[in-house]
Amino acid sequence: MHLLSxxxxxxxxxxxxxxxxxxxxxxxxxxxxxxxAEGWDLAASRVLCRQLGCGRPRHIPALCGPKxxxxxxxxxxxxxxxxxxxxxxxxxxxxxxxxxxxxxRVAAVECEERFQLRLVDGPRRCAGRLEVNRAGRWGTVCxxxxxGTNAAVVCQELGCGAAEAVGDLPQGRPHxxxxxxxxxxxxxxxxxxxxxxxxxxxxxxxxxxCTHREDVGVVCQDA
Numbered sequence: 001m002h003l004l005s006x007x008x009x010x011x012x013x014x015x016x017x018x019x020x021x022x023x024x025x026x027x028x029x030x031x032x033x034x035x036x037a038e039g040w041d042l043a044a045s046r047v048l049c050r051q052l053g054c055g056r057p058r059h060i061p062a063l064c065g066p067k068x069x070x071x072x073x074x075x076x077x078x079x080x081x082x083x084x085x086x087x088x089x090x091x092x093x094x095x096x097x098x099x100x101x102x103x104x105r106v107a108a109v110e111c112e113e114r115f116q117l118r119l120v121d122g123p124r125r126c127a128g129r130l131e132v133n134r135a136g137r138w139g140t141v142c143x144x145x146x147x148g149t150n151a152a153v154v155c156q157e158l159g160c161g162a163a164e165a166v167g168d169l170p171q172g173r174p175h176x177x178x179x180x181x182x183x184x185x186x187x188x189x190x191x192x193x194x195x196x197x198x199x200x201x202x203x204x205x206x207x208x209x210c211t212h213r214e215d216v217g218v219v220c221q222d223a
Contacts, residue, residue: 009088020054020111023064025072033075036101037063043083045109051087055112062108074101115198121176126160126220129176132184139182142210150190151218157196161221178212
């Protein structure tokens with residue numbers, strides 16, 4: 001039987017170094033329980049990490065360690081998501097029979113720490129040089145291929161108003177001086193429907209062919 005949950009499905013990761021990593025447990029039909037690893041995939045992990053307010057998932061698939069496995073019964077055999085859902089209750093959930101999944105085969109998930117971004121050295125909160133936080137370190141974004149669509153995703157994520165049209169800005173792009181430290185992102189390509197800049201296509205983190213003279217700025221209208 002496959003079903004969509006009529007109510008929220010709280011989730012938690014237990015036994016890890018933070019709330020963004022550990023053995024997966026869901027509150028389903030009134031019971032906290034595990035999910036069989038064979039029925040859990042990267043798309044489901046993307047939804048879970050988003051629901052928990054963490055960054056992107058990594059190390060998929062993963063199993064709970066032998067000490068943690070067996071701490072809770074298997075309540076779901078399979079979770080089918082597209083990866084775009086905001087929370088797990090919007091995915092298709094298949095209840096599990098504990099006897100159909102051995103306790104050493106339950107899923108664990110490791111998400112990156114929460115993605116953050118900010119605009120600095122500008123005249124107000126919603127205008128400035130774009131910086132993003134990865135693994136606890138702030139860094140800049142290169143302006144190669146930067147577009148108004150990218151800026152719109154940033155403005156929405158920050159809770160600001162609409163992005164200023166690129167063509168209305170001096171030289172087509174705003175700049176608020178060079179940053180320092182890492183240049184985290186380059187060749188960012190957003191489609192416009194992303195909820196976060198981290199969901200847009202881009203080069204591997206830290207890979208770029210830029211200098212800090214190319215650090216991109218963003219100007220949004222105030223909320």
